[in-house]
Amino acid sequence: MNAVERPQRFAPFGSWYVRLLRNDTQGTGIGPVPESQRDTVIFLLRSMLRSLGEDVLNPNPSVMIALRLAREHNLNKEAELLRELKEAAIRKVQNDEDFSSGLVALYTLALTASCSDPCNVTSNGFTVNLLHLLEEKLSKEIKNFEDKLFPLTNYYQVSLDVLALCVKKRQIPHRSVLTLTDAVMNDTLSHGTGFSVDTGAVAALALRCLIEADYSLIAARIESALQKVIGQIIDNVKGDGIIGNLYSTGLAIQALSTNINLVSLESWNCSKSLQKLLTEIKKGSFGNAQAASQISPSLDGRTYLDVGKLNCAADVDNLTLPELSTSSPPVTERVPIRVQYNITDGLHHTFSYAVNVTVPRGSPLLEVLQEARRADPERFSFKLKMTFWGPSVTSIGGLESDSYNRTYWQFLNGTKLLDQGIGSYQPSNGERILANFTTY
DSSP states (O other), X not given: OOOSOOOOOOOTTSHHHHHHHHHOTTSOSOOOOOGGGHHHHHHHHXXXXXXXXXXXXXXXXXXXXXXXXXXXXXXXXXXXXXXXXXXXXXXXXXXXXXXXXHHHHHHHHHHHHTTOOTTSEEETTEEEOHHHHXXXXXXXXXXXXXXXXXXXXXXXHHHHHHHHHHHTTOOOOHHHHHHHHHHHHTTOOEETTEEOHHHHHHHHHHHHHHHHSSOGGGHHHHHHHHHHHHHHHHHTBOTTSOBSSGGGHHHHHHHHHHTGGGSOTTTOOHHHHHHHHHHHHHHTTTOSHHHHHXXXXXXXXXXGGGGGGOOGGGOOBOXXXXXXXXXXXXXXXXXXXXXXXXXXXXXXXOOEEEEXXXXXXXXXXXXXXXXXXXXXXXXXXXXXXXXXXEEEEEEETTEEOBTTTTEEEEEEETTEEOSSOTTTOOOOXXXXXXXXXXXX
């Protein structure tokens, strides 16, 4: 994670990629979006640029990775974000702030994509070695798994850790690699009740990187896990091109594209997936910068495996940021809608409450929670924390989520998991929203 024959070597998204695109007469192969739709990609990149500076204390490394993997660049904005990332990394280490292993991995990838050494992060006279820190944090993840049979955080973060260390060509302990391969083979890449496509996608990228490295003693385990997780991702391809859900599709495209030798032509049409993303960009589905950063690399035919191959000296400063219109948007009538909001302790079964609230059409789910709290402050009180995806619920009715016990508040529309956060999802009239306290 040898005596078996390895799958055919695959060089992700290089000259091979261009040759396949040119030879793809039926439009079923993989390739970056057509030049005729390049404006949509530029729109997405500009939306990420405009998000910069919203929280300088917690800059988003995923946005930096996406901007660096793009064809167009705004070098001043990227330099500003790099400075903020360095300052934040040092502050988090010095002040012992929350700096999970997966976040350290993303910082490592972001600095690498900027041709900045993560082993020597310097700001205001202080220096931090992020690679050394990442190795320590991955070791703690594995130690927790050995003690409790699950990592300290989750397998998404463990996969990011392995990916970042592999991209930097660090030798990863076999026990860490085997923990990841065993998680795949034992079907534990899940969140809630089913296979997690985004976790599987990052795991597939990490495993592909490991195959290109020297892990000959466990090569068969790595290859078996890679084949399995690619099959699981393929099983989640939908007819309209979505893989898992809309927001996991970008990472899934990266995973399938870098492992195209394991994907049959009839099982996945990359062009359809890319077109679906382009259509949803125009609808405004990727207004959140984190969501945009997850799909941007795929639209340019790049993956996280490319972050260590960039030639920063060749960058062209050609991504302008036009002024936004200062004219006021037209005022539209906010038609009231009615939403049923339920909260349930699905673990201990201590309570289950429901309330009907009225909010204006187009309101985010957060507004439903606020109206419910106004109606019954004791039962429907809640707490939030801010994430790169927006506000996230940590407590409802005094019942707190807990990473140690792996509990969290899960939001559903009827029986279907929401694929957006409470700050983005907009309920429709008559919809029933359920907040269920459960485990992952």
